[in-house]
Amino acid sequence: EVQLVESGGGLVQPGRSLKLSCAASGFTFNNYGMAWVCQAPTKGLEWVASISTGGGDTYYRDSVKGRFTISRDNAKNTLYLQMDSLRSEDTATYYCARLIAAISNRFVLDAWGQGASVTVSS
Amino acid sequence: DIQMTQSPPSLSASLGDKVTITCQASQNINKYIAWYQQKPGKAPRQLIRYTSSLVSGTPSRFSGSGSGRDYSFSISNVESEDMASYYCLQYDNLWTFGGGTKLEMK
Numbered sequence: 620e621v622q623l624v625e626s627g628g629g630l631v632q633p634g635r636s637l638k639l640s641c642a643a644s645g646f647t648f649n650n651y652g653m654a655w656v657c658q659a660p661t662k663g664l665e666w667v668a669s670i671s672t673g674g675g676d677t678y679y680r681d682s683v684k685g686r687f688t689i690s691r692d693n694a695k696n697t698l699y700l701q702m703d704s705l706r707s708e709d710t711a712t713y714y715c716a717r718l719i720a721a722i723s724n725r726f727v728l729d730a731w732g733q734g735a736s737v738t739v740s741s
Numbered sequence: 742d743i744q745m746t747q748s749p750p751s752l753s754a755s756l757g758d759k760v761t762i763t764c765q766a767s768q769n770i771n772k773y774i775a776w777y778q779q780k781p782g783k784a785p786r787q788l789i790r791y792t793s794s795l796v797s798g799t800p801s802r803f804s805g806s807g808s809g810r811d812y813s814f815s816i817s818n819v820e821s822e823d824m825a826s827y828y829c830l831q832y833d834n835l836w837t838f839g840g841g842t843k844l845e846m847k
Contacts (some may be wrong), residue, residue, distance in 0.1 A: 656785075664838040664841070666838065721790060725833060728832075729787050729790075734784060
């Protein structure tokens with residue numbers, strides 16, 4: 620059974636940093652790209668960042684470029700999201716999700732974790 | 742960046758109704774659209790990928806269609822367990838979600 624378990628969320632002051640982790644199990648982690656998706660309270664889903672199988676290719680939404688860093692440790696089957704210079708608008712639940720290969724080198728989100736809550740407030 | 746306009750934002754239905762949600766992309770997304778269901782406090786669950794391919798475990802009352810910029814998602818014979826929020830996702834160029842549709846009981 621595919622399992623993705625996020626950790627590291629919490630309350631942090633604006634301008635500070637937080638690092639989320641996502642422990643993967645039930646599948647061969649290094650065969651899959653991975654992503655982070657966020658959802659602000661009572662709002663919709665927003666893609667945040669993605670990373671390729673080996674970690675060499677990363678992609679970010681414009682609002683987090685230069686502040687967030689996605690990375691992975693395939694030896695530990697773990698995905699990370701380093702969040703720096705946090706803002707109040709980053710307050711959200713952050714989901715870790717697996718990317719599966721679709722047709723013609725496109726990748727779609729399939730399995731999801733249960734989410735980690737991040738609150739940015741003074 | 743590709744924008745996804747999803748409508749309606751909310752929908753009321755009676756048991757047994759057919760409901761349809763639409764998503765319009767800001768450019769051709771070549772049928773690379775998926776649909777997700779999310780219940781309160783839960784993670785999203787993928788229902789459909791590549792416009793109309795049902796993911797394993799998705800009931801046959803769910804369906805999807807479309808091409809180019811315009812796509813739709815339907816639930817026929819709505820059941821009580823279908824009350825949830827639904828999101829489209831384009832994955833042709835990076836990833837963009839639609840704004841979501843909340844399906845409620847009439």
